[in-house]
Amino acid sequence: MWANAVQEELRMSLRLTHLICAAAGALTLAVSPAIAQDKTFELKLAHWVPPSHPLQKALEDWGTSVEKASGGTLKFKVYPSQQLGKAFDHYDMARDGIADLTYINPGYQPGRFPIIGAGELPFLITNAKGGSQGFDAWYRKYADKEMKDVKFCLAFFHDPGSFHSKTKKIVVPGDVKGMKIRPAHATMAQFVSQLGGSNVQSSAPEVRDILEKGVAEAVTFPWGSVPLFGIDRVTKYHIDAPLYATTFAFVFSPITYAQLSASQKKVIDDHCTNEWALRVATPWADYEHAGVAKLKADPAHEVYPLTPEQLAEWKKAAEPLQQAWAANVKKAGGNPDAIMKELKDSLAKHNAAY
Structure with missing residues (x-):
């Protein structure tokens, strides 16, 4: 009888131990992602056109989507009008971590990016929407080599000028x-x-x-x-x-990217896609195209x-x-x-x- 009591106590002790281990494991699983993502970043998104430009809203939309997808751990602030540096310097600003995402015109630095320069040739595209999707899809094959100092995000055109x-x-x-x-x-x-x-x-x-x-x-x-x-x-x-047309790109700072958790990196990767190239290009394409009629109507x-x-x-x-x-x-x-x-x-x- 005494032996039965001891065995029952041992069984209860083992069950209790299993419950504690299981709870600890569940707690670990619940806490680990939070630990991996608990560092919050405020991303600096830099461009050099006025805040009234359609690109401002495109960057705000990009940042808002990133913030939502990251559960608020990747916040953002847009810096327009060359606030963080001259237009010509935006590629190097991303490279050096002065800004986290920058808007660049590769043609501002002649000879530095020869392949993407194809997009600058006259009589190449008829419209910026399909043009941006086609251009972005094409350039991804070459971006890692030609823009190796940064993390390439996406490329696009403005409507033909x-x-x-x-x-x-x-x-x-x-x-x-x-x-x-x-x-x-x-x-x-x-x-x-x-x-x-x-x-x-x-x-x-x-x-x-x-x-x-x-x-x-x-x-x-x-x-x-x-x-x-x-x-x-x-x-x-x-x-x-x-x-x-003019070629443009968003490039991300490799210094910042290296500090992100795996899930935060995925959020950035999910916002550096061909679909996002179209989303960025569309409002600007519509805006530029409307300018033709506006000038025609002005005597x-x-x-x-x-x-x-x-x-x-x-x-x-x-x-x-x-x-x-x-x-x-x-x-x-x-x-x-x-x-x-x-x-x-x-x-x-x-x-x-x-």
Whole structure:
């Protein structure tokens, strides 16, 4: 009888031990994710256009979604208008951890990113929405090598832009000769030089000032941004043709990314996708496209189309740009014919090829 009592006590003790172990295990499982994610970060999202620009809301939407998906451990603040650094420095700001996510124009640093420069070539895309999806899908294959100093997030276009002039109508390539023009990026700068014009370098926020002071006579710019940056006050003539687009990217700081937990990294990865490239591009694409009608409706401006013959002349004049791009890609060890075919196929797939 005494032995039975002892055995029963042992059985109860074992059951109690199992219950304690199970509870401890459950507690460990419940607490571990919290421990892994309990460090809160306030991500600095930096760009260099005004807070009234559609990109501001795109970054706010991106940050809000990241914050929600991370359970509030990844908060954010947007820094517009070059608050954390000059437009030209935003890639290096992400590299160095000065900002956590930055908006970059690769064309602001000629020769540094030769492959993505394909997106700057004239007469490549017809619209920014499909263009951004096709462009982003294509570039992901090359981003890790070409932008190895940062964590590439996504790439996109603005809607095609054109020439906007203060002093005279630009109708054919020969009209550029002798003009002082602010180019949108390195490829357009090369185009201006090739046509006999001279380049005036400045970031987008500085364009109105250089036109107003006569430092430049014309600019290549997307349509909606002309009034946004006050450029409509200092220009009069506008070619109504999808001449070129500018490539942009969001890049994330590798310093910050390395500090995140596995689940936080997944949140960032889930927001650096082709779907997000479209989400970022869409409001801006709509905004820029609406700028054409806005300038057409203003009697102070002359918006004029090109004839088929004039357009053919522009396309012919642009051919050396693709040859120069191909030479730069070869120097970087790439196969320009294969790379360009991949890009055009991707744009065609997304209904955006010129």
